[in-house]
Amino acid sequence: MTVTFSIIKEDTQTRARAGVLHTLRGDVETPVFMPVGTQATVKTMTPREVWDLGGRLILSNTYHLYLRPGSGLVREAGGLHRFMGWPGPILTDSGGFQVFSLGPLRRIEEDGVWFRSHLDGSEHFFSPEKAMAVQEDLGSDIAMAFDQCAPYPCSYEEAREAVERTSRWALRCREAKRRSDQALFGIIQGGVHRDLREKSVRDLVAIGFPGYGIGGLSVGEPKDIMYRVLDFTVPLLPVDRPRYLMGVGSPDCLLEGVDRGVDMFDCVLPTRIARNGTVFTHRGKLVVRNAQYARDFSPLDPQCDCYACRHFTRAYIRHLIKANEVLGIRLTTLHNLHFILSLMGRIRRAILEGRFARFKEEFLARWGGE
Amino acid sequence: MTVTFSIIKEDTQTRARAGVLHTLRGDVETPVFMPVGTQATVKTMTPREVWDLGGRLILSNTYHLYLRPGSGLVREAGGLHRFMGWPGPILTDSGGFQVFSLGPLRRIEEDGVWFRSHLDGSEHFFSPEKAMAVQEDLGSDIAMAFDQCAPYPCSYEEAREAVERTSRWALRCREAKRRSDQALFGIIQGGVHRDLREKSVRDLVAIGFPGYGIGGLSVGEPKDIMYRVLDFTVPLLPVDRPRYLMGVGSPDCLLEGVDRGVDMFDCVLPTRIARNGTVFTHRGKLVVRNAQYARDFSPLDPQCDCYACRHFTRAYIRHLIKANEVLGIRLTTLHNLHFILSLMGRIRRAILEGRFARFKEEFLARWGGE
Numbered sequence: 001m002t003v004t005f006s007i008i009k010e011d012t013q014t015r016a017r018a019g020v021l022h023t024l025r026g027d028v029e030t031p032v033f034m035p036v037g038t039q040a041t042v043k044t045m046t047p048r049e050v051w052d053l054g055g056r057l058i059l060s061n062t063y064h065l066y067l068r069p070g071s072g073l074v075r076e077a078g079g080l081h082r083f084m085g086w087p088g089p090i091l092t093d094s095g096g097f098q099v100f101s102l103g104p105l106r107r108i109e110e111d112g113v114w115f116r117s118h119l120d121g122s123e124h125f126f127s128p129e130k131a132m133a134v135q136e137d138l139g140s141d142i143a144m145a146f147d148q149c150a151p152y153p154c155s156y157e158e159a160r161e162a163v164e165r166t167s168r169w170a171l172r173c174r175e176a177k178r179r180s181d182q183a184l185f186g187i188i189q190g191g192v193h194r195d196l197r198e199k200s201v202r203d204l205v206a207i208g209f210p211g212y213g214i215g216g217l218s219v220g221e222p223k224d225i226m227y228r229v230l231d232f233t234v235p236l237l238p239v240d241r242p243r244y245l246m247g248v249g250s251p252d253c254l255l256e257g258v259d260r261g262v263d264m265f266d267c268v269l270p271t272r273i274a275r276n277g278t279v280f281t282h283r284g285k286l287v288v289r290n291a292q293y294a295r296d297f298s299p300l301d302p303q304c305d306c307y308a309c310r311h312f313t314r315a316y317i318r319h320l321i322k323a324n325e326v327l328g329i330r331l332t333t334l335h336n337l338h339f340i341l342s343l344m345g346r347i348r349r350a351i352l353e354g355r356f357a358r359f360k361e362e363f364l365a366r367w368g369g370e
Numbered sequence: 371m372t373v374t375f376s377i378i379k380e381d382t383q384t385r386a387r388a389g390v391l392h393t394l395r396g397d398v399e400t401p402v403f404m405p406v407g408t409q410a411t412v413k414t415m416t417p418r419e420v421w422d423l424g425g426r427l428i429l430s431n432t433y434h435l436y437l438r439p440g441s442g443l444v445r446e447a448g449g450l451h452r453f454m455g456w457p458g459p460i461l462t463d464s465g466g467f468q469v470f471s472l473g474p475l476r477r478i479e480e481d482g483v484w485f486r487s488h489l490d491g492s493e494h495f496f497s498p499e500k501a502m503a504v505q506e507d508l509g510s511d512i513a514m515a516f517d518q519c520a521p522y523p524c525s526y527e528e529a530r531e532a533v534e535r536t537s538r539w540a541l542r543c544r545e546a547k548r549r550s551d552q553a554l555f556g557i558i559q560g561g562v563h564r565d566l567r568e569k570s571v572r573d574l575v576a577i578g579f580p581g582y583g584i585g586g587l588s589v590g591e592p593k594d595i596m597y598r599v600l601d602f603t604v605p606l607l608p609v610d611r612p613r614y615l616m617g618v619g620s621p622d623c624l625l626e627g628v629d630r631g632v633d634m635f636d637c638v639l640p641t642r643i644a645r646n647g648t649v650f651t652h653r654g655k656l657v658v659r660n661a662q663y664a665r666d667f668s669p670l671d672p673q674c675d676c677y678a679c680r681h682f683t684r685a686y687i688r689h690l691i692k693a694n695e696v697l698g699i700r701l702t703t704l705h706n707l708h709f710i711l712s713l714m715g716r717i718r719r720a721i722l723e724g725r726f727a728r729f730k731e732e733f734l735a736r737w738g739g740e
């Protein structure tokens with residue numbers, strides 16, 4: 001297999017595990033958070049900066065790159081890694097989540113989804129086969145199967161239909177797959193329903209994938225519902241395959257996900273809130289663009305040793321953001337990614353040293369003091 | 371004196387000279403180009419990046435910092451160097467050029483200038499004394515005298531009045547100056563008129579400054595007129611003081627300025643055109659956002675060894691700029707500043723090695739092939 005997974009240590013008090021994802025472009029320690037490079041760039045950052053923060057596996061978006069600059073152009077450039085200068089492995093989503101999010105701009109059929117570009121209104125069609133072809137043009141190390149993501153809330157019937165179609169499409173993706181240097185992960189659907197999650201896992205595992213995405217979560221449901229779904233879904237999945245909780249990236253959700261046996265995460269949250277002037281600190285989130293920080297000459301997070309915190313104050317970063325200076329959102333983005341990536345490193349060490357539950361408890365106690 | 375100047379080598383074929391500007395925050399080799407950090411940041415760049423490109427002396431804008439975040443706040447932060455994390459010397463302009471550019475938003479009196487903020491319309495008053503006080507709050511290494519910059523074109527009478535007021539204001543700046551760790555440069559006005567430039571130099575040199583700005587150029591006049599004014603103005607200035615041509619930064623103008631005996635330059639051009647998707651190359655300017663570069667997988671400038679050119683293609687950078695990704699303008703800015711700063715280094719070496727005239731000719735021959 002192109003991508004394999006080794007478990008190094010299983011926690012005894014929780015379902016947490018530390019592992020290694022082996023890819024043709026290097027090993028990735030898990031649990032791992034994947035910074036998101038939607039348009040072939042982790043917003044505001046150079047590849048070198050992401051790498052220096054400890055980012056090893058990034059996610060990029062098939063839908064966005066298909067529309068702009070076009071997956072054919074990326075293929076001509078030698079693939080996404082060469083195009084964007086990223087030295088490590090890349091996971092691409094299937095585009096499914098984006099096209100299903102387009103609302104009135106899309107029409108779902110059994111064969112696939114018609115949709116209109118959010119950029120210019122042009123009409124396009126994505127099917128399992130097309131999603132595979134586009135991801136093969138991009139040349140990611142891990143492709144995701146084209147799935148139907150049911151919204152939250154939705155009826156049982158709607159969730160069931162999404163599960164069944166996702167299973168049929170997963171098989172079509174497997175059959176359409178051509179590249180031997182690209183792994184394909186399946187995606188579990190089923191909303192908040194235990195029996196539907198069970199059916200989805202059964203179908204997907206019967207096809208057999210080297211890793212499984214847990215989809216249809218972090219789509220607007222309360223956190224405790226997400227945790228409950230993870231509680232009954234993760235144990236259904238094969239122990240020896242990586243589990244990827246899609247679209248999750250707040251510190252508390254990362255800890256709760258790891259606690260429930262998740263190995264991989266991605267989310268735009270750290271970089272998106274950074275661009276709105278909000279940063280993570282060990283005591284919770286802080287809106288540095290607020291007036292109260294205008295004369296605060298302390299770092300974003302006094303406990304942080306990132307470049308932004310070693311060299312600049314809240315007052316300066318607030319000034320930059322108020323003045324629409326790019327350096328402001330560069331510093332908040334760098335800080336937030338550092339926060340999340342170093343949190344993942346500390347989580348992994350805690351698992352390896354058999355103290356994950358305590359680490360989680362202590363972190364959340366301070367975090368909640370927000 | 372706080373800032374002194376040593377001439378290392380004078381060219382024999384031109385008026386070019388290589389020198390060293392000695393400041394309390396370190397020596398600066400001349401001729402020097404000062405990157406502009408209008409709002410306490412060289413747009414898109416960290417201080418470390420500017421430093422690593424060879425930037426040693428930067429310019430910041432009194433008018434902008436006075437309005438936002440306020441010079442009192444910068445003083446509380448420990449001065450501009452600490453506020454923005456810049457380890458080297460800083461030159462601040464006086465705010466004069468900006469308030470005179472405000473057009474209908476300002477009213478000039480002998481005592482100073484009333485103006486309205488471009489940010490919120492609030493009314494403010496700048497005088498020589500105020501400009502000095504604000505610059506002393508900022509704590510720059512070199513302050514500029516508050517001058518009256520006549521527009522181009524303007525009547526002889528208007529130019530004469532600007533010269534006379536600038537001389538009176540220069541004296542007031544000298545008398546208002548308090549900080550012993552800040553040097554004050556005078557500014558020569560006089561438009562395109564030889565006798566007015568002569569009078570301005572006479573007045574300013576009589577007061578006596580450790581350096582002289584040449585103002586009222588690069589304000590819309592044709593380049594050959596600017597060169598002609600330099601031809602007759604620079605020789606009037608004291609040989610042993612640095613000469614600073616304000617607002618000039620295109621490669622050809624830098625070479626022509628150095629040729630005529632100028633030691634210091636500043637300009638937003640390299641960083642501003644970068645944000646519009648235009649870059650310098652050894653064969654002239656290149657608009658990388660143009661469609662013709664969509665599939666051009668070569669670097670911005672094949673002769674360049676900057677980070678952007680070593681790692682990324684025109685196609686990728688064009689994609690980033692079209693997609694409004696910050697990394698795009700980061701890379702074009704970094705490239706353009708590298709181009710100008712390394713050009714200044716090559717100019718200096720050429721002067722030291724007695725081959726400046728040939729270097730200039732060869733550079734401009736290729737540059738003109740644009």
